[in-house]
Amino acid sequence: MAPKNRITPEEALSYHLNPVPGKYEINASKPMATQRDLSLAYSPGVAVPVEAIAERPETAYDYTTKGNMVAVVSNGTAILGLGNLGALASKPVMEGKAVLFKRFADVNAIDIELDTEDPDEIIKAVSLMGPTFGGINLEDIKAPECFIIEQRLKEIMDIPVFHDDQHGTAVICAAGLINALELTGKKLEDCRIVLNGAGAAGIACLELLKTMGARHDNCIMCDTKGVIYQGRTEGMNQWKSAHAARTEARTLEDAMRGADVFLGVSAKGAVTPAMVEAMAPNPVIFAMANPDPEITPEEAQAVRPDAIVATGRSDYPNQVNNVLGFPYLFRGALDIHARAINDEMKIACAHALARLAREDVPDEVAMAYGRKLSFGRDYIIPTPFDPRLIYVIPPAVARAGMNTGVARRPIIDMAAYELSLKSRMDPTASILQGIHARARAAQARMIFAEGDDPRVLRAAVAYQRAGLGKALVVGREQDVHEKLTAEGLADAVREIEVVNAANTRHLGDYKDFLYARLQRKGFDRHDVHRLAARDRHVFSALMLAHGHGDGLVTGATRKSAHVLQLINHVFDASAADGAVGITAVLHRGRIVLIGDTLVHEWPEEEDLADIAERGVAVARGLGLEPRVAFLSFSTFGYPVSERATKMHRAPRVLDARGVDFEYDGEMTVDVALNAEQMSHYPFCRLSGPANVLVVPARHSASISVKLMQEMAGATVIGPILTGVDKPVQICSTVSTVNDILNMAVIAACRLGSAR
Ligand SMILES: NC(=O)C1=CN([C@@H]2O[C@H](COP(=O)(O)OP(=O)(O)OC[C@H]3O[C@@H](n4cnc5c(N)ncnc54)[C@H](OP(=O)(O)O)[C@@H]3O)[C@@H](O)[C@H]2O)C=CC1
Ligand SMILES: CC(=O)C(=O)O
Ligand SMILES: [Mg+2]
Structure with a gap:
């Protein structure tokens, strides 16, 4: 269980430096465009x-x-x-x-x-x-x-004034402990608890556990001087004194002998394997020091396979970290205009978190996390990316606040409040998180075709270092070495695998395969040799076709139409084969999929229906409930135009196919995306704004996507190539490192491909 998600110091600094220093900015929530806006926002309004x-x-x-x-x-x-x-x-x-x-x-x-x-x-x-x-x-x-x-x-x-390191930590620790003890069949009041670190977090953790039933005589607190025992004078203060134990133990080692629970909020490496070995059966070990725990889960479980281990880090199972608490405690408190966050609200939060981890984990959570989670030793507490937290925890906190009289404005309709919480969060964030998690679970060997491009190399290194899988870079060793070194990534040279026609044993097989495909299309053996051995797009596609990689990312250095032509030598990726490009546009909490952005120049009505079906598959792959709109400049027959006819007819093709998703058209884009505009057409079959937009032609797709990107600053992912046997993704010549990485992630989770 070594942490997979390794990050380097350079990556951490680059994350904080780029594209602008720091991690947030402030945006206006009101329009500020006209003289009138100014009069309202500022003087006199x-x-x-x-x-x-x-x-x-x-x-x-x-x-x-x-x-x-x-x-x-x-x-x-x-x-x-x-x-x-x-x-x-x-x-x-x-x-x-x-x-x-x-x-x-x-x-x-x-x-x-x-x-x-x-x-x-x-x-x-x-x-x-x-x-x-x-x-x-x-x-x-x-x-x-x-x-x-x-x-x-x-x-x-x-x-509310809330010291997170005290109470946030205490709440999460309590939630995790409730569940860990349930799994080990022990009762809090019977447990011998040792807590290391008598500071902000430590004192608050022990206080809360005692409020919840832990017995003073069963708890031993330690600091840098060892056990805090009754009568100790060195390094004491009134808060430590309150927890001084009647005990002969003087060191952490003494204290841990036979203990049921160890809670660490002290410092890296404070606990040794020998100390863990001496604990009672089925010990619970929360090594919560950040960024490095008191003992790693590997070390603890090597000596005690029966231990339940948690840390404060996100790269191990069981993250006991106050990030699960403070956002939701404040959300609940703010929503009742609370005067304070009191003990009852904290305990309500702890119980709600513990309950949530015991509940069946819905598929959407598994999708967001990348693996099925179920209550047990490796899942005692919800994961920070659990989308249920926002609508489960704040209501529990708010309710407790209202019951204890700290609410200035109590919530009357709790059901409506929960609904408002559900719609409050930006769904696009969990979608991106979800595809990354799925890619990480897939551990795909990703072929990066253009190993001579520094952006591609950086994306390949990032792919591997993010724990997403193995990066296979197509290029010349010497060139890759030099370019990585120039990018400050010399140490990555040993990590990624460089592949080329000269160092593969498979070139003969690749050429035979290609010759069989191209011999009746005017290519002779010599042409095939040139393509397979010298063209990296073709070479990479051949690797993929032979299973020498699980996905392929290319297109960062050449126009996508050319790249697609080359890929077509190896795969059936043309319009006639049913390939379709779908682009995801993410902006202000909304996501829409637009097609076809890559393959069909001027799709006819059957093609448009195919594009809709491919868009729907991608939408479902992203966890969205698809609603398709066929777009035009006319809505349901008006104004009449020859150009709109095919968009008008495409829904009828889907009628005949009997598909299992919502679709309608033709309609203008504002009708498709705006519920109010759509309501003027009460017969429209969409139950809400569309999220899959089928456009009349590739040029209109390109114009819409690029307009959104340039004018609105939307995040664009794609075009995602769908309908091809294996995951091939084609970036664009203006792709950034992040765009290329996203395409690798899309390929790794096979969003568009059949196999
Ligand atoms: N997972 C989570 O959510 C959270 C984790 N933490 C972690 O808990 C730790 C403490 O944070 P906080 O309480 O805010 O800090 P404080 O400075 O308030 O307290 C630190 C305490 O730890 C003790 N300590 C330090 N090193 C050792 C050691 N090697 N052995 C025993 N005791 C030691 C200190 O002892 P002394 O009094 O003798 O100086 C002091 O009592 C940090 O690592 C922090 O990252 C904190 C909050 C949340
Ligand atoms: C998590 C946290 O708040 C800390 O380690 O200080
Ligand atoms: Mg902190």
């Missing part, structure tokens, strides 16, 4: 909400961002497990937390790094920020100052 808020402060939740805005505040004194590296160095983590708030719970968060270690200064600064925010998330502030700061801010502020 803005005066109206100013006066309304001055008169009734609670309306700030209606007229400003306050109600969905959280401050992530740190002074950098306990950055993950890296220690006190200062306020500025903590900024990447705090920006990261802000992005997680947005990604997982649509909470707007802003990072604030305060350059002081003086609790009073932090208290003063944060309390003065109260009007701006709906909540305060304190992060990576070390103990014991964090206890004083949080306590005081809670007393003086009228919005």
Whole structure:
């Protein structure tokens, strides 16, 4: 179970540097295009909400961002497990937390790094920020100052103040432990628990577990000085004293002998295999230090195969990390305009998380995660990308808040609230996550045909290093070596496999195969040799056809029509063979598939029906419920035009085929995508806006996609080549490294191919 998703320091820096420094930006949520917009947004219009808020402060939740805005505040004194590296160095983590708030719970968060270690200064600064925010998330502030700061801010502020490292960690740890103990058949009140790390996270974890039933006498807490026992004086404070145990144990090693549970919120490598070996049967080990755990799952399970092991990292099973808590705790709290996040809300969150992991995992989650998950030793807690979290956890938190009187605006219709949470999240993010996870599970050997292009080489390295599978690069060894070195990736030379006509044993087979296909098309042996040995597109396609790779990505260096012609020497990938190009356009939380963007120049009505069917297969592969619209500049027969006729007839072809998806047409694109416009045609058979758009010709497809890309900044994936036997994907000459990687991912999860 070694982590597959290896990342290098260069990749981490490049991720933070490109395309712009940092991890987020701020966008306006209101139009700001005209003189009128300016008058409304700013002077004079803005005066109206100013006066309304001055008169009734609670309306700030209606007229400003306050109600969905959280401050992530740190002074950098306990950055993950890296220690006190200062306020500025903590900024990447705090920006990261802000992005997680947005990604997982649509909470707007802003990072604030305060350059002081003086609790009073932090208290003063944060309390003065109260009007701006709906909540305060304190992060990576070390103990014991964090206890004083949080306590005081809670007393003086009228919005939730929540120290994530304390309570977020405690909640997730409790949720994981509830389930781990259920699996081992032990009861919390009977367990001997050892906790290492008596700081922010440690104190809060033990406090919550004691509230939930763990017995004080069964719990031993350790820090850098060893066991915190009654009477110890060195390195103590009042928060540690509260957990001092009556025990003869003095070291972590002593404490772990016979323990049922080990909880680590201390530092890398604090636990040895010998300590784990000495634990009770079926031990539970949560090694939660970040980025490196107290002991790795491999090390722990090597000595104790009966152990249930969790870490704080995303590259092992069982990620016990506060990312499962803070986004949803704040979502629930903000939605009731809470004054605080209290113990009841935290416990409700822990139980809701534990329950969710025990539930049957629906296919959409398995699809998003790339493998079937079921409650057990390797799945005791939901995964961070579980799309159910957003609509299961916040309602539980909100309900607990309302029951305990912290809600300023209770939710009346809980069912409607859950529905609104479901539609709140950007579905495109989980689609991308889903295809990456499926590709990772497939572990495909991906052939990158154009090993002389630095973008392709970088994509190949990224493919392999992301744990997606093996990268096979077609090129000359020396050239690949030099180009990788020039890209600063010299160490990748040993990792990827370089293949070419000179170093393969299979060239003879490839040529025979090609000759058999081309001999009656005017090619002689000599032509075939040239194609197979010298053209990398053909050579790569031959590798794929012979099973010497599982997928192929090409087209970054030559026009796609040329590349497709070459591929056609090896595969049946022409319009006549039923090949179709489908492009996914992702923008502002919406995804539409457009076809045919690659193969058919001017499809006739039968072809249009084929294109619809291919689009539907891709939509389903992405987890979408397909709704097809045949697009034109006319809608249901008006205005009449010869050019619209085939779009008008294509649905009838599908009628005759008796297909099992929704389709209709012809219609204009606004009718297809806008429910309000569609409602003017009550007979329209689509139950909602279309997500598969069949366009009249390749040029209109290209124009629409490129217009969206250039004008709106949409993310474009494709064209995805479908209807070909094996996964071949053709990028474009303007593809970025990321685009090429996405095409490899599409090929790896066989979105368009039959086999
Ligand atoms: N998985 C998750 O979700 C989370 C994990 N964490 C991890 O927990 C750890 C602690 O964070 P936090 O509580 O915020 O930090 P703090 O600075 O508040 O506390 C650190 C505590 O760990 C103790 N400690 C440090 N090194 C060792 C060691 N080798 N052996 C025993 N005790 C040690 C310190 O002891 P002393 O008091 O003697 O100095 C102190 O009590 C970090 O690694 C962090 O990444 C934190 C939050 C969430
Ligand atoms: C996860 C987290 O908050 C930490 O390690 O500090
Ligand atoms: Mg933290």
